[in-house]
Amino acid sequence: MSEGNIAADQLRLLIERIERLEEEKRGIADDIKDVYLEAKATGYDVKTIRAVVRLRKLEKHVRQEAEALLETYKNALGLE
Incomplete structure (x- = not known):
């Protein structure tokens, strides 16, 4: 493998990790929103x-x- 391929592979892996974390962050944000809606429905x-x-x-x-x-x-x- 050439250095260019190694660097490209490393970059791709970093980007994929970021994308997965961004997806998890969206999921957590949705969960937090749901908890606030539950609190509002309860009268808080x-x-x-x-x-x-x-x-x-x-x-x-x-x-x-x-x-x-x-x-x-x-x-x-x-x-x-």
Whole structure:
């Protein structure tokens, strides 16, 4: 095998792996959508659930800083 064939084979394999992972990602996205629909059907507010999921991804100190800043902005705008 020449180096060109080896490189082409390696490239093809990488692309095929990416394509498989993209397909899996679409499947997972569909599953997540289904869970949100189930939550909505059960009576939960999906927008709030999405906000909670985003908050849970943050480290505690980052979340606390963001919440403090939000409170500061709300107070400045008289939203309390």
